[in-house]
Amino acid sequence: MTTIYLDHAATTPVHPDVVAAMVPYFQEHFGNPSSIHGFGRKVRLAIEDARETVARALGTEPSRIVFTSGGTEADNLALFGPAFAHRGAGKTHLVTTEIEHHAVLETCQHLERLGFSVTYLPVDRTGRVNPDDVARAIRPETVLVSVMYGNNEVGTIQPVAEIGRICRERGVYFHTDAVQAFGVEPIDVATLPVDLLTISAHKIGGPKGVGALYVRRDVVMFPHLFGGAQERKRRAGTENVPGIIGFAKAVEIAMAERAARRERYLGFRRLMLSVWEARGIDYVLNGHPEAFLPHVLNVSFPGVDTETLLMNLDLAGIAASSGSACTSGSLERSHVLKAMGLPPEVVGSAVRFSFGPANTEENVREAAERVAEIVQRLRRRK
Amino acid sequence: MIYLDHAATTPPHPDVVKAVTEAMTRFYGNPSSLHKAGAEAGRVLQQAREVAARALGVSPGEIVFTSSGTESNNAALKGVAFQYRDRGRHIVTTMVEHPAVYRVAKQLEELGFSVTYLPVDRTGRVSPDDVERALRDDTLLVSIMHVNNETGSLQPIAEIGRRLKRYPKVLFHVDAVQSFGKVPLDPKGWGIDLLSLTGHKLRGPRGVGLLYVREGVTLFPLLAGGGQEGGLRSGTENVPGIVGMAKAMRLIREEQAAKPDHFARLKRRLVAGLRAWGDRVLLNSPERDEEAAPHIVNFSVPGIKPEVLLHALEEEGYLLSTKSACSSKKDEPSRVLMAMFGDEERARTGIRVSFGYETTERDVDGFLAALEKRLSELLAWMKG
Numbered sequence: 075m076t077t078i079y080l081d082h083a084a085t086t087p088v089h090p091d092v093v094a095a096m097v098p099y100f101q102e103h104f105g106n107p108s109s110i111h112g113f114g115r116k117v118r119l120a121i122e123d124a125r126e127t128v129a130r131a132l133g134t135e136p137s138r139i140v141f142t143s144g145g146t147e148a149d150n151l152a153l154f155g156p157a158f159a160h161r162g163a164g165k166t167h168l169v170t171t172e173i174e175h176h177a178v179l180e181t182c183q184h185l186e187r188l189g190f191s192v193t194y195l196p197v198d199r200t201g202r203v204n205p206d207d208v209a210r211a212i213r214p215e216t217v218l219v220s221v222m223y224g225n226n227e228v229g230t231i232q233p234v235a236e237i238g239r240i241c242r243e244r245g246v247y248f249h250t251d252a253v254q255a256f257g258v259e260p261i262d263v264a265t266l267p268v269d270l271l272t273i274s275a276h277k278i279g280g281p282k283g284v285g286a287l288y289v290r291r292d293v294v295m296f297p298h299l300f301g302g303a304q305e306r307k308r309r310a311g312t313e314n315v316p317g318i319i320g321f322a323k324a325v326e327i328a329m330a331e332r333a334a335r336r337e338r339y340l341g342f343r344r345l346m347l348s349v350w351e352a353r354g355i356d357y358v359l360n361g362h363p364e365a366f367l368p369h370v371l372n373v374s375f376p377g378v379d380t381e382t383l384l385m386n387l388d389l390a391g392i393a394a395s396s397g398s399a400c401t402s403g404s405l406e407r408s409h410v411l412k413a414m415g416l417p418p419e420v421v422g423s424a425v426r427f428s429f430g431p432a433n434t435e436e437n438v439r440e441a442a443e444r445v446a447e448i449v450q451r452l453r454r455r456k
Numbered sequence: 457m458i459y460l461d462h463a464a465t466t467p468p469h470p471d472v473v474k475a476v477t478e479a480m481t482r483f484y485g486n487p488s489s490l491h492k493a494g495a496e497a498g499r500v501l502q503q504a505r506e507v508a509a510r511a512l513g514v515s516p517g518e519i520v521f522t523s524s525g526t527e528s529n530n531a532a533l534k535g536v537a538f539q540y541r542d543r544g545r546h547i548v549t550t551m552v553e554h555p556a557v558y559r560v561a562k563q564l565e566e567l568g569f570s571v572t573y574l575p576v577d578r579t580g581r582v583s584p585d586d587v588e589r590a591l592r593d594d595t596l597l598v599s600i601m602h603v604n605n606e607t608g609s610l611q612p613i614a615e616i617g618r619r620l621k622r623y624p625k626v627l628f629h630v631d632a633v634q635s636f637g638k639v640p641l642d643p644k645g646w647g648i649d650l651l652s653l654t655g656h657k658l659r660g661p662r663g664v665g666l667l668y669v670r671e672g673v674t675l676f677p678l679l680a681g682g683g684q685e686g687g688l689r690s691g692t693e694n695v696p697g698i699v700g701m702a703k704a705m706r707l708i709r710e711e712q713a714a715k716p717d718h719f720a721r722l723k724r725r726l727v728a729g730l731r732a733w734g735d736r737v738l739l740n741s742p743e744r745d746e747e748a749a750p751h752i753v754n755f756s757v758p759g760i761k762p763e764v765l766l767h768a769l770e771e772e773g774y775l776l777s778t779k780s781a782c783s784s785k786k787d788e789p790s791r792v793l794m795a796m797f798g799d800e801e802r803a804r805t806g807i808r809v810s811f812g813y814e815t816t817e818r819d820v821d822g823f824l825a826a827l828e829k830r831l832s833e834l835l836a837w838m839k840g
C-alpha cells in the first residue's frame with residue numbers, strides 16, 4: 075500500500091531540485107562566508123544571491139532578510155528583539171492572539187516570566203481576530219502586535235492588512251507569522267503594512283533548519299543570538315550555507331508555481347468534500363468559509379475520536395494530523411479549536427489534511443475514500 | 457588549493473554528506489507527527505542522539521541539538537542567567553572567549569548582570585586560582601572555553617572543574633567547539649554542567665550544533681515554541697543535519713583514536729620552520745602540548761599587514777586566516793592576542809594556520825616554502 079502524505083502543514087518532503095542545489099555547498103563550496111580568502115568570498119556571493127531570491131519573493135530588498143534556523147527562531151527573534159530593545163523606554167506590553175503557533179505563544183509566556191505583559195486576543199468561531207479588538211488592546215506601553223497570517227491548524231487567514239494599518243496608526247510594531255501562508259498566498263511587504271514577517275523553508279519543499287525573518291528598515295531590535303557579525307549583526311552564528319541555498323531554491327520553485335498550486339489545492343479540497351458528500355458522510359468544516367489557506371483542510375467527524383481516526387488512517391497509509399505537530403508526541407486538545415469556541419464533539423473529532431505539490435487527484439480521491447470507509451466503520455462500531 | 461583554515465570551518469566528510477542527503481530524502485517526516493513518516497524521523501533522531509551521546513561520553517537525554525555553536529553558547533549563558541536570576545546576578549568568564557560567549561556576556565551586563573572577565577597569561581591561559589578567587593555568593597555560572605579558536609591555547613578545564621565541585625551552586629559551561637575530536641575531553645569526569653559543540657568544525661554539516669546539559673540542570677529555553685528537545689530548544693528538528701552531526705562526531709573520534717599524535721607532529725614541523733625566521737616571526741601559540749591544542753598555530757609578522765600576506769599565500773595556493781572568521785573589522789587588534797601580550801602591533805598582525813586530519817606533512821612543508829618565498833619578497837620590498 076502506498077502512503078498518501080497529507081500532512082504538508084507539518085513538514086514537506088524536500089524537492090529533488092533543492093537537494094541537487096544544496097549538494098555542491100556541502101562539498102566543493104564549503105568555505106566559511108566570513109573568511110576573507112577567495113573560498114569564503116564565493117560562498118558569500120551565493121548567500122547574497124539566495125537572500126535576493128527570498129527578498130524578491132516578499133517584495134523587499136535583500137538587506138531586510140535575516141536568515142535563521144527556522145520559523146521558531148524567527149518568531150522568537152521577532153518578539154524578543156523589539157521587546158528587549160524598547161524595554162528601557164517603558165514599552166513592556168505585547169498583543170497577540172489565542173490561536174498563534176506555539177513558537178509565538180510560548181515566547182509570549184517567556185516574556186511574561188521576564189516582566190513583560192501580554193494580551194491574548196480571542197477569535198470568533200471561524201478563527202478570525204476582530205481588528206477592533208486589536209485597536210482596543212493597544213496601550214501606550216505596547217511595543218508590538220503579533221498576529222499570524224494564516225493558521226496552521228484550521229487555515230483561517232487573518233485580516234492582517236487591516237491590523238497592520240491600525241498598528242501603523244498607533245505607532246506599534248506589527249509582526250506576522252507567515253510560515254503557512256508563504257508559498258500559497260501572495261505576500262508583498264511593499265504594500266502590506268507589516269514590520270516583521272516569519273517564513274520557514276521546510277514548509278515549502280526546502281530543508282529543515284532554516285527560515286527567515288523579514289525586518290522593515292526602521293525596526294530597532296536586539297539580536298537574539300549574540301556573537302559574530304553575521305546577518306548584519308542581527309543574528310550571529312556561522313551561516314547554514316547549504317540550508318540557505320536550498321531555501322532559496324525552494325522559494326524559486328514555489329513562486330513559479332504558486333498560482334497553479336493554489337488552484338490544485340483548492341481542487342483537492344473540493345474533491346475530498348465531494349467524495350464525503352457523495353458517500354453521505356457527516357462532517358463539519360472548521361475555519362473560515364472564504365478566508366482560508368488553500369492547502370489546509372480541517373474537518374471534524376462528530377462521533378469519531380481524533381486519535382482513533384488518525385491511528386486508523388495511518389494503518390490505511392494516510393498521513394494526516396490533529397493540527398499542530400509541535401505538541402511532541404502527545405495529542406493535546408487543540409488550543410486553536412478551543413479558542414474558536416467549538417463544541418466538544420467537534421473539537422474532539424477534528425483532523426487536518428494538508429496538501430503539497432506531490433499530491434495528485436488520484437491519491438487525494440483515494441485518501442478521501444479511505445477516510446470515508448474508516449469514518450463509517452468507526453461510527454458503526456459505536 | 458591547500459586548506460589550512462580548519463578552525464574556521466571544515467570540509468564535511470563524504471560519508472556525512474551522504475548521510476545528510478539520504479536523510480533529507482528518506483526521512484522527511486516531522487518527528488513530532490504521530491504517523492509513520494513522523495515516527496520514522498523520530499527514530500532516526502533518537503539514533504543520532506545516542507551516537508552523539510556515546511561520542512561525548514554522556515547520556516542521550518543530556519544532548520540538546522541546536523543550530524550552531526553560537527546558539528549553544530547563547531542558550532547556556534542566557535539560559536542560566538534568566539533561569540536563576542533571583543538567586544544571583546554574577547557570571548565569571550575570560551577575556552579570550554569567542555564572541556558567541558563574550559558578546560552574550562556583554563549583553564547580560566546591559567540587562568543587569570555583572571560579569572568578571574578573567575585575564576590570561578602569555579600562554580593564553582587563565583589561572584584556576586583566579587577562577588576561584590572571582591567566585592562570589594551570587595555567582596551563577598563560570599563559562600570558560602576549552603581550546604581557544606585563535607591560538608589553540610588549552611584552558612585547565614579539568615582542574616577548574618575539580619575546584620568548582622566545591623561550589624555546587626555554581627554551574628560550569630565549557631565552549632568545546634574547537635576541542636572535540638582534537639584533544640581529550642571528558643565532560644563527566646571534569647565536572648562540566650554545560651558544553652557547546654558545532655557540526656561544521658568537525659567535518660559535520662552547517663546549521664547544527666549541540667549543547668550538553670547535565671541531568672538535573674534547568675535552563676530558561678532560548679527558543680520557545682513546540683517544546684522539542686525536552687522543552688529546552690523548540691523548533692522543528694533539523695533531522696538530516698543532526699544525523700550528519702552525530703555521524704561526524706563518531707568519525708572524528710575514530711580518527712582521533714587512530715592518529716593520536718597527528719596534529720602534534722604537524723605543529724612541531726611548522727613551528728620549527730617558523731623559528732627559522734628568528735624574531736621577524738613571533739609565535740603566539742604556546743608550544744607545549746599541555747598548554748595548547750596542536751591543530752592551531754598562530755603567529756605574527758610585525759610590520760606586515762596580515763591581509764597582504766594572506767593574499768600572497770592564497771596566490772601560492774594556501775588558505776588560512778587572520779584572527780577568527782567571525783570578527784568584523786579587519787584592522788582591529790585581536791582581543792585574544794591583546795589579552796595575552798598587551799602588544800597592539802603583535803595583536804594586529806596575527807595569522808592563524810589550522811590543520812585537519814587530512815592535512816599532511818607535505819602540506820606544511822609546502823606552506824613553509826610559500827611563506828619563505830612571499831614573506832621574503834614582502835620584507836625586501838618594504839626595505840627597498
Ligand SMILES: Cc1ncc(COP(=O)(O)O)c(C=O)c1O
Pocket residue numbers: 083084143144145146147149175177222224225226251252253254274275276284285400690691692
Ligand atoms: C504557523 C507556524 N509558525 C511557526 C512554525 C515553526 O516553524 P519551524 O518548524 O521552522 O520552527 C510552524 C511550524 O511548525 C508553523 O506552522
Ligand SMILES: Cc1ncc(COP(=O)(O)O)c(C=O)c1O
Pocket residue numbers: 310311312463523524525526527529554556601603604605631633634654655656665782
Ligand atoms: C570557540 C568557538 N566557539 C563558538 C563558535 C561558533 O560556532 P558556530 O560557527 O557554529 O556558530 C566558534 C566558531 O566560529 C568557535 O571557534
